[in-house]
Amino acid sequence: MPKTTVRAAWPLPLLLLAAALLLGGCAPAAAGPVAVAVDAGVDSAAVPAATRPPVISTGVPPSPTPAPSATPTAPPALTASPTPLATATPIPSPSSRPSPTPDRDILCSQRLPGSDLLTIVTLTYGLSRDFEPRGLVPLDGYLPKEVTLGYPTQLRHVAVGPLVRMIADMQAAGLHPFIISGYRSYSAQAIARQKWFEEEPERAAILSAPAGFSEHQLGTVVDFGSPELPEVVGQEDIEFHTYFYKTSEGMWLAENAHKYGFTLSYPFEAFEITGFFYEPWHFRYVGVEMATHLHEAGISLTEHQLAEEPPPCIPDES
Template sequence: MFPARGHRAAAVGAAVVLLAVAACASERDVPEGPTVSIPPAPSPTASPTPIPEPSPEPTFDREARSIDDPASIWVVVNKLRPLDPIDFTPPDLVTAPVSATNPATMRAEVADALVALFDAARAEEGIELQSQSAYRSYATQSTIYANGVAANGVEYTDRFSARPGHSEHQTGLAVDIGVPGGECSFQACFGELRAGVWLAENAHRFGFLLRYPEGAQPIVGFDYEPWHFRYIGVELATEMHEQGIATLEEFFGLPPAPDYVD
């Protein structure tokens, strides 16, 4: 009986050894899987900052006001463009509180601007200015024109004096400016005085335009008048000054008006 027990023990031992060897072989024979390299997650890409487009430069609105309505401060009056109605009278005439040789009657907005203009000339350069002629009614302009024709004839008078219904003075927007004492009053030499030079360079700041500049007779119809200033408002006066456009006809694309159409 003992020998049989010994054989069984030997058999069990042999089986254990075989299992151990098999296990080791299994561990050695199983190939290792390939090493997988996992790339790092990419950093989030920053969105480019949009470059703002420059805003377009605002353009001047040439249609903001009427150039036909006699009550508009932009109305264009010349030898081809009479007032309508031809005997128009401004609704808001006042007397400007400035030095004047004749009543400084004009529209209220113009009066305020003229006071500011005269004050600036005095404060900046010590220049005293004077209103010499402002609003004229249709009847007054008729008398002035008729007297001119009687003295000098139609052709000569038309160079210097507007026919009734064609005068800027009738709009209440025009002022003839001089200096106390009358030096060079209503003469081309006024443009060479300190007052004339200052006005030509600064009138736009207050809404005034030198309406009949030198050399513009073929366009505006009148000889050079360095004393005649027309109120058109600061916005338009500044725009024309910055663009270097001297006449309303050119700015608004109107035909030249050198002569009347009889």
């Protein structure tokens, strides 16, 4: 049976700081040439959580035609699926089509997008430090602790209903997904990035995205984990690794997440378009219509946006 990392209960102040540091993954490509690396890892060696800042993705992206040597055995089916609390209000299902925005005539550093689900965020088109999405809710009001891991994770209300249904269906199929990261504020991203520069100054640029350039600030992104990952990677304390795609949870999400409106933001071999390395655990809610279109077309949301939408803002001079 795969092992999962056991976390000790911390005092609230330390927990909040740890959460900010914990969630600094989903990082961009390195500025200089990097032969083989992922968004939050640089070498093929895994990084132990006990010796470096926690929650780090490691490992080398698989070759263009990899295939798991054997499908991991799914855990036994659960007898019950998580359900939202009785007090939770119904989740609306707005259109995923972008609405007109005035941001196109201002600097990206001043950009405060609306509430549509297709706001573009790349290493070119960022968000203001003042941007905070509307309708953030804590996931512990909708999902059990074995899914949230006790983290104070938030997500926009519009994505919670589809997420709860998707996790319930995964559990009904005998899987055990859990959530490592959700909404991350500008300041939380800045703190995490600074921590990486203190701990890993030569590699911080590919360990953590710059503040304002992470999709997590939109409040519609979830980083998933799998209890199978330690066994697949061969390291007990690992949480993020590109080999997530080999786990039962990773394979199920790759095949089915679009049916619930979630899309993989940074697919393999999309680095030149997205600017981010392969992140098989990073899924963004964009609505069923758009997610299905992207899945069937075999393209990333960023590729669609850059081809179909005008520039959302004026990039700041570096």
